[in-house]
Every structure is written in structure tokens, then in C-alpha cells.
Amino acid sequence: MNLHLENLPRTISVHWAVDNLADAANGDAARAGCGGVSCGDAVVDAGVPAVPQVAMIDQRALPSELVEIRTSDWRQVVDAVKTLAVRGAPAIGVAGAAAVMLAAYELAERGAPAASTAAALFAVRLREAARVIAEARPTAVNLSWGVNRAIQVAAGALKAGKTPRQTAEALRELTGDLIVEDEAINRAVGAHGAAPLAPIAAAKERPLTILTHCNAGSLATAFYGTALGVVYAAAEQGLVERVYADETRPVGQGARLTVWELSRAGVPATLICDNMAASLMAAGRIDAVVVGADRIAANGDAANKIGTLGVAVLAHHFGVPFYVAAPESTRDNACATGADIPIEERDAAEVLAHPIEGVEVFNPAFDVTPAALITAIITEKGVWHPGS
Numbered sequence: 015m016n017l018h019l020e021n022l023p024r025t026i027s028v029h030w031a032v033d034n035l036a037d038a039a040n041g042d043a044a045r046a047g048c049g050g051v052s053c054g055d056a057v058v059d060a061g062v063p064a065v066p067q068v069a070m071i072d073q074r075a076l077p078s079e080l081v082e083i084r085t086s087d088w089r090q091v092v093d094a095v096k097t098l099a100v101r102g103a104p105a106i107g108v109a110g111a112a113a114v115m116l117a118a119y120e121l122a123e124r125g126a127p128a129a130s131t132a133a134a135l136f137a138v139r140l141r142e143a144a145r146v147i148a149e150a151r152p153t154a155v156n157l158s159w160g161v162n163r164a165i166q167v168a169a170g171a172l173k174a175g176k177t178p179r180q181t182a183e184a185l186r187e188l189t190g191d192l193i194v195e196d197e198a199i200n201r202a203v204g205a206h207g208a209a210p211l212a213p214i215a216a217a218k219e220r221p222l223t224i225l226t227h228c229n230a231g232s233l234a235t236a237f238y239g240t241a242l243g244v245v246y247a248a249a250e251q252g253l254v255e256r257v258y259a260d261e262t263r264p265v266g267q268g269a270r271l272t273v274w275e276l277s278r279a280g281v282p283a284t285l286i287c288d289n290m291a292a293s294l295m296a297a298g299r300i301d302a303v304v305v306g307a308d309r310i311a312a313n314g315d316a317a318n319k320i321g322t323l324g325v326a327v328l329a330h331h332f333g334v335p336f337y338v339a340a341p342e343s344t345r346d347n348a349c350a351t352g353a354d355i356p357i358e359e360r361d362a363a364e365v366l367a368h369p370i371e372g373v374e375v376f377n378p379a380f381d382v383t384p385a386a387l388i389t390a391i392i393t394e395k396g397v398w399h400p401g402s
């Protein structure tokens with residue numbers, strides 16, 4: 015299978031605001047700036063220091079439109095996370111660090127009456143912003159992981175005597191590093207995940223049909239994806255015939271994002287409604303399930319998009335292997351079991367667009383699959399069998 019990963023957009027990137035000015039002058043508002051990771055040195059124009067912008071693919075507009083949000087305001091990044099413009103555990107981890115970076119630039123510009131108090135005040139205010147950013151969504155531990163990475167870098171820079179502005183620069187470097195790191199991790203997850211699929215395909219003497227739920231693809235990460243990273247790595251080895259994507263009610267990440275991404279990447283995809291997976295498995299049409307995760311407890315219980323648990327129960331019933339693919343940053347040993355994982359409840363309007371008097375809506379965004387139903391958890395470090 016010929017993959018076309020070059021057709022997939024970079025989910026999140028960092029640019030200098032001056033790129034936009036140059037682009038506007040050239041009449042090219044859509045130019046991709048410095049490409050996200052290596053922006054070079056800050057450009058100072060007439061004494062005004064450049065402020066970076068964070069660019070995020072607006073996933074609410076897909077598949078109709080491929081547009082990005084660009085902002086230098088950390089509050090807008092928080093809003094993008096809350097409204098699912100940027101979503102998926104690893105992607106919101108990077109967005110969290112990027113938001114702390116923007117807060118740092120804003121606070122550095124604001125300054126303080128005396129240089130001696132500037133750094134202390136900056137540190138306090140940055141932590142306040144970091145708390146707000148980390149609370150944007152509760153379930154994916156990657157968000158607070160990304161925010162904590164940023165806070166650690168800021169603390170280290172300030173301890174080393176850096177100014178707030180220099181600290182903000184260090185956070186810009188961190189954000190670029192996290193974007194590069196995330197792709198490398200996902201490619202390692204993909205390679206590890208393809209390994210257990212190879213003997214299944216060999217036993218069946220044909221490439222496999224894989225079911226996935228939600229979008230744990232390139233769009234849910236900086237690039238490449240976790241569950242779909244496994245698909246891409248396996249496809250490159252000729253192990254994949256087709257991916258079945260659950261629609262993923264109520265927000266439709268499968269219907270709007272996964273099949274869009276797969277078709278752009280050149281992987282044959284079939285969209286099904288969530289309630290069709292059982293009959294497909296009963297008919298022997300699914301060889302393996304691969305999903306992502308938002309938080310994995312110490313015992314291997316894994317939280318992922320609502321509906322994943324149902325797929326896992328079905329897979330267990332029909333003897334279909336069920337894999338969870340995620341970076342190590344999704345593991346949270348502070349949660350002993352899945353019962354400790356906070357589950358986000360979202361707005362009723364996602365389920366019921368037009369309220370009906372007297373009808374309540376319950377809209378948990380995630381559920382927890384017990385380790386016993388998971389054939390293996392795949393991370394960048396390798397394959398883990400929590401249930402055995």
C-alpha cells in the first residue's frame with residue numbers, strides 16, 4: 015500500500031507573528047510560516063520584540079474545511095482545547111505546553127516595577143495561568159503532563175538567572191521539541207504495534223481488517239498518530255487491507271476526522287455507525303481492534319473515547335484481539351485503577367441539539383476499558399500485556 019502521509023496536515027505548530035506580517039505583505043495569508051519547529055531567532059522589528067503564534071488545525075471545521083486557528087493569546091488555546099478545535103490526548107499535551115509559552119511571553123511583556131521582583135512575580139503569575147490551562151479538560155493526563163513539562167522548564171530557567179523573556183524563549187524551544195518528540199514517539203508506537211499484527215496476518219494469509227474508535231490519528235497528535243500510527247506502520251508492511259472506523263457519537267470524531275485522515279493518507283477506510291461493530295465482528299469481518307487512550311491507570315485499565323468499552327466487550331466476546339496504543343505520557347501511576355480516572359462530562363447539546371422539555375442528557379466523553387479486556391498496550395517502549 016502506498017501511503018501518502020505528506021497529505022496530512024501538522025496539527026499544531028509555532029510561528030513568529032512577524033511571519034504573518036510578511037505573508038500579508040506578500041498577499042499570501044495562508045502561508046505556513048516557519049513550519050512549526052525550527053523558527054530560528056526572534057525577529058525584532060523597530061524595537062518591538064516578536065511574539066510567537068501557535069497555529070492549530072481547527073478540527074471542528076473538518077472535513078468540510080481545512081483551516082487553522084492562529085493566536086498569541088494563551089486563553090484562545092485553552093478555548094480551542096475546551097471546544098475540541100484541538101483534541102486528542104497527545105495533541106492537547108503539546109497545546110498545554112504551547113499555552114504556557116504564550117502566557118510566559120505575555121507576562122514577560124507586562125514586566126514588573128523592579129527587575130528584582132519581576133522574576134518572582136512572573137513565576138507566580140505563570141503558575142496561575144498553568145493551573146487554568148491544565149484544567150481545560152480533565153481526562154487526558156497528557157494535558158497536565160505538557161503543562162508540567164513547561165512549568166519545570168520555566169522553573170529551571172528562572173533558577174539559572176534567566177529573565178522572564180529568556181524563560182519564554184526557553185518555553186518556545188520546549189514546544190518545538192515536544193512537537194518533534196511526539197512524532198518520534200508515535201512512529202515508535204507504530205513500529206511496536208505493527209509487530210503483533212504480523213503473525214495474525216501470516217496466520218490468515220492475507221492483510222487485516224482493523225476496527226478503530228474515535229480518532230487516535232495524526233490529527234490527535236502532533237503528527238502520525240497512535241492507533242492510526244500502528245495502522246500506518248502496519249500498512250507500510252503490507253499488513254492492512256482496510257480500516258473500519260466507528261462513527262463515534264456524539265461528536266463524530268470517526269465520521270469527521272478518522273475517515274478523512276485515512277483517505278488522505280491512502281488507507282482504504284469504511285465508516286460504520288457505532289451500533290454496527292457487533293454484526294461485523296459476528297460475521298468475522300474484523301481481524302483486530304486498535305484504539306488510543308487518554309489515561310492508563312497503573313493496573314492497565316485504559317480510559318478512551320466513550321464507546322470504547324463497548325467495542326472491547328464485543329472484541330472479547332468474538333475473540334478479536336483488542337490493542338490500546340498510546341505514548342508513555344498517557345500512563346498515570348497516580349491512578350491505581352480506572353476507577354480513579356476523572357471522566358469529563360460534556361454539554362448536553364452535543365447529544366441533543368434541540369432540548370426537549372423534561373428530558374435530561376447524560377454525556378460522559380470517555381469510558382474505561384478494564385485491563386482484562388485489553389490484549390496488549392503498545393507504547394514507544396514496547397508491548398505490555400496488563401491483563402495476563
Ligand SMILES: CSC[C@@H](O)[C@@H](O)C(=O)COP(=O)(O)O
Nearest residue numbers: 101102103228230234306307319
Ligand atoms: C491519540 S488520541 C487518543 C485519545 O485521545 C482519543 O482516542 C480520544 O478519545 C480523543 O477524545 P477527544 O474528546 O476527541 O479529545
